[in-house]
Amino acid sequence: MKCRFCAEPIDDASPDTLFLDLGTAPPSNAFLTSAQLAEAESYLPLRLHACPRCLLVQLDEIRPHAQLFAPDYVYFSSYSRSWLEHARAFVELAVAELDLDARSLVVEIASNDGYLLQYVAAKGIPCVGIEPTSGTAQAARAKGVETIEAFFGLRFAHAFVAERGQADLVVANNVLAHVPDLNDFVAGLRVLLAPRGVASVEFPHLLELVSQRQFDTVYHEHFSYFSLHVARAVFAAHGLRVHDVERLPTHGGSLRLWASPVDSGRAESVRVAEVLALERAAGMFERGWYRGLQRQAEDVKNALLEFLLGLRRSGRSVAAYGAAAKGNTLLNYAGIRPDLVPFVVDASPYKQGRFLPGSRIPVVAEGVLRAARPDVVLILPWNLRAEITAQLAYVREWGGRFAVAVPQLDVF
Known part of the structure; x- marks a missing residue:
C-alpha cells in the first residue's frame, strides 16, 4: 500500500508500521434487515498502519464510497441533543467571528440531515449542504436546507464555484477521516474557499484516541486518523494554512482546525503552537509512539x-x-x-x-x-x-x- 497523503510505500505485512489490528469485521454502519439475516455479510480487515515518512495513521483496506455510504445509510446527526447543541453553538461563534450575513455563502461538506445548516438558514445566511446519502439529504431538505447529493472533491469544487461562487465559510465536521483520496479532498477545499474564506474542520484527535484507548472509533468508514502536525502538513501541501485550532470534548476529544488560504493574511493563533507542543511532548513526532x-x-x-x-x-x-x-x-x-x-x-x-x-x-x-x-x-x-x-x-x-x-x- 501507499500512504494516502505522501505516497510513501507502506509494508502492510510489517509489524514496524502496524498501529492497530482489530481482525475482520463488516462495515460498522451496514445494518441488516430481517431478510438479510439469511445472507452472508462481507467481512473486511480492520487494520491501521502509520506511514513511516509522514506518520499519517490510515486504514489498509479501501471499500468504494458508494458501498460504505449507500442511499439507506442510517446515521442521522439530529438524534443526539448534545450534537445539535454543539452545532448551534458553533454557528453562533462562526457568524460573530466571520461577520457572516445575507451576502455570505456557507457550505457544509457531509452535511448529513441538516443538523448544522438549519441554524445558518434560520439566520437568513445563504447556505448549501453537500451530502452523498439520499436519506439524510432528504431529511435536510425537509428542514429547508438546500442539499446537493454528491461526494465532495476537486472536480466537484470547480463545478460548484463556476455555478455558485466561492464560500466564505466551509464546514467539514467529522468528514476528513472519511475520504479515501485525502489530497483530492483538501485541494477541493482550497478551490471552494474565497480569498478571505475560512474552513472549519473537526476530527477526533489521535492523541486522545491513544491516551484514552478509544480504539472503537476505528471502523471502515474512517480511512485516516489525524494529529495536528500531520493535518497541518496536509493542508499546507494544498495552499491552506491552519491559523487556529481548538481542543473540543466531542467524540472523546477532538480538534477544530480553522484554515484559510496561505495568502489570506490571517495571523496564526498561539493555540496552534500550544497543541503542537503538546503532541511533541507526548512523543507523537517519533515513530515509537505509534505502537502500543x-x-x-x-x-x-x-x-x-x-x-x-x-x-x-x-x-x-x-x-x-x-x-x-x-x-x-x-x-x-x-x-x-x-x-x-x-x-x-x-x-x-x-x-x-x-x-x-x-x-x-x-x-x-x-x-x-x-x-x-x-x-x-x-x-x-x-x-x-x-x-x-x-x-x-x-x-x-x-x-x-x-x-x-x-x-x-x-x-x-
Whole structure:
C-alpha cells in the first residue's frame, strides 16, 4: 500500500508500521434487515498502519464510497441533543467571528440531515449542504436546507464555484477521516474557499484516541486518523494554512482546525503552537509512539467479556444502548453476540427493527428497555455518557446500573 497523503510505500505485512489490528469485521454502519439475516455479510480487515515518512495513521483496506455510504445509510446527526447543541453553538461563534450575513455563502461538506445548516438558514445566511446519502439529504431538505447529493472533491469544487461562487465559510465536521483520496479532498477545499474564506474542520484527535484507548472509533468508514502536525502538513501541501485550532470534548476529544488560504493574511493563533507542543511532548513526532495501542485494546476487550460473562453466570440481565458505529467495532472485536447482549436500544427510527452488522443484535425502541428492566445498561457511545444516563435516569428506579467499556470498564 501507499500512504494516502505522501505516497510513501507502506509494508502492510510489517509489524514496524502496524498501529492497530482489530481482525475482520463488516462495515460498522451496514445494518441488516430481517431478510438479510439469511445472507452472508462481507467481512473486511480492520487494520491501521502509520506511514513511516509522514506518520499519517490510515486504514489498509479501501471499500468504494458508494458501498460504505449507500442511499439507506442510517446515521442521522439530529438524534443526539448534545450534537445539535454543539452545532448551534458553533454557528453562533462562526457568524460573530466571520461577520457572516445575507451576502455570505456557507457550505457544509457531509452535511448529513441538516443538523448544522438549519441554524445558518434560520439566520437568513445563504447556505448549501453537500451530502452523498439520499436519506439524510432528504431529511435536510425537509428542514429547508438546500442539499446537493454528491461526494465532495476537486472536480466537484470547480463545478460548484463556476455555478455558485466561492464560500466564505466551509464546514467539514467529522468528514476528513472519511475520504479515501485525502489530497483530492483538501485541494477541493482550497478551490471552494474565497480569498478571505475560512474552513472549519473537526476530527477526533489521535492523541486522545491513544491516551484514552478509544480504539472503537476505528471502523471502515474512517480511512485516516489525524494529529495536528500531520493535518497541518496536509493542508499546507494544498495552499491552506491552519491559523487556529481548538481542543473540543466531542467524540472523546477532538480538534477544530480553522484554515484559510496561505495568502489570506490571517495571523496564526498561539493555540496552534500550544497543541503542537503538546503532541511533541507526548512523543507523537517519533515513530515509537505509534505502537502500543494493540495491548490496550485487548485489555478493554477482555475486561468487557469477563464482565458480561460474570453477569450471565450470576443470572443478571444486560442490555445495550446506542447502536453507534463505535459500538459495532467493540462488539465485533470482542465477539459479542445476542447470548451476552440480547438487544440494543437506539433513538433513531431508521435503526430500529434492524440488526447490528456482525453481531446481529436486534435494535429496538426505548419501550423495550422499560419493559425488560435489565440489571445493567451498557452504553456503547461512551462519548454521550452524560446525555444518555440523564435520559435513562429511570433505570435506577428498578435498581439498574450503567456501564461503559472505554477507556476502561466502569459500572456506575
